[in-house]
Amino acid sequence: MENQVQENKWQIIAKFGLIYALLSVGLSLVSFITGTQMSLKYLNSLANFLIVFGTMYMGMKAIKMELNGGFISYGQAFISGILISVAASVLLAIYFYVYLTFIDVDFVENMTIESKRQLIESGASEDEIEAQMKVMSYVKSPWVMTFGGFLGNFFYGFVASLIMAFFVKREDPDSAYKSLEE
Numbered sequence: 001m002e003n004q005v006q007e008n009k010w011q012i013i014a015k016f017g018l019i020y021a022l023l024s025v026g027l028s029l030v031s032f033i034t035g036t037q038m039s040l041k042y043l044n045s046l047a048n049f050l051i052v053f054g055t056m057y058m059g060m061k062a063i064k065m066e067l068n069g070g071f072i073s074y075g076q077a078f079i080s081g082i083l084i085s086v087a088a089s090v091l092l093a094i095y096f097y098v099y100l101t102f103i104d105v106d107f108v109e110n111m112t113i114e115s116k117r118q119l120i121e122s123g124a125s126e127d128e129i130e131a132q133m134k135v136m137s138y139v140k141s142p143w144v145m146t147f148g149g150f151l152g153n154f155f156y157g158f159v160a161s162l163i164m165a166f167f168v169k170r171e172d173p174d175s176a177y178k179s180l181e182e
Contacts, residue, residue, distance in 0.1 A: 008067055013080065016059030017087025020157075023051045024088070025095050032104055048156075056160040059084045060168040071172035077165035085157020093150040100142040108140050 027047050031037045037044070063080045064072035072080075100107055115136060119129045139145060 009063060009080075012059060012062050012066065013083045014087055016055050016062065016084045017091065019058075020051060020055040020084065020088035021091035021095065023055070024048060024092055024153075027051065028095075028099065032099075037107075037110075052156050052160045053164060055088070056081045056084060056157065056164040057168060060161075060164055064168060064170065069172075071170050072168060073171060074165050074169040077168045078161050081161025081165060082158060085154055085161060088157065089150050089153040092153050093146050096149040097142055097146040100145060108142075108145065112136050112140075 027044060031040070031044055060072065060077045060080050064070060064077070068076070112133070116129060116133060119132055139148065
C-alpha cells in the first residue's frame with residue numbers, strides 16, 4: 001500500500017511539474033510570436049507568477065486530497081512543492097536551451113542591446129556601461145543561461161512552496177494522539 005502511495009505521489013508531482021512547465025513554455029512562445037518579450041515583461045512576469053503559485057497550490061492540494069485524506073503538514077506540502085519545482089525546472093531548462101539555440105537565436109543579443117539602452121537612459125557612465133557589458137559577455141553562452149534559468153525557476157518554485165504550503169497545510173488532529181499511542 002505504501003508503495004502505491006509513493007507511486008501516486010510521484011505521478012502527481014510529475015503531472016503538476018509538467019503543467020507548470022507547459023504553461024510557462026506557452027507563455028514564452030506567445031511572447032516570442034507576438035514580439036512582446038521586452039515590451040510586456042511586467043505582464044509576462046505577473047502571468048509567470050500566477051503560473052508558479054497556481055500550480056504549486058494545485059499540486060499540493062492534490063497530494064493532500066488524493067493521498068493524505070485531506071490532511072498535509074507544512075513540511076509535506078513544502079517538500080511536495082519543491083519536488084514539483086525541480087521537475088518543472090528541469091523541463092524548462094531543456095526548453096530554454098532549445099529556445100536559445102534554435103527558436104530565438106538573437107535573444108541574447110537583443111537582451112544585451114536592451115540592457116545597454118536602459119543603462120544609457122538611466123544616466124550610467126561609460127565605465128559602468130562597459131563593466132556591465134563585460135559581465136554580460138560571460139553569461140552569453142546558452143549553457144550558462146540555461147543553468148541560470150534552472151536556478152531562477154527553482155528559486156521561484158522554492159519561494160512559492162514556502163508560501164503556498166502555509167495555505168494548503170491542514171494537520172491531522174488524530175496524528176497527535178496516534179504518536180502518543182506508539
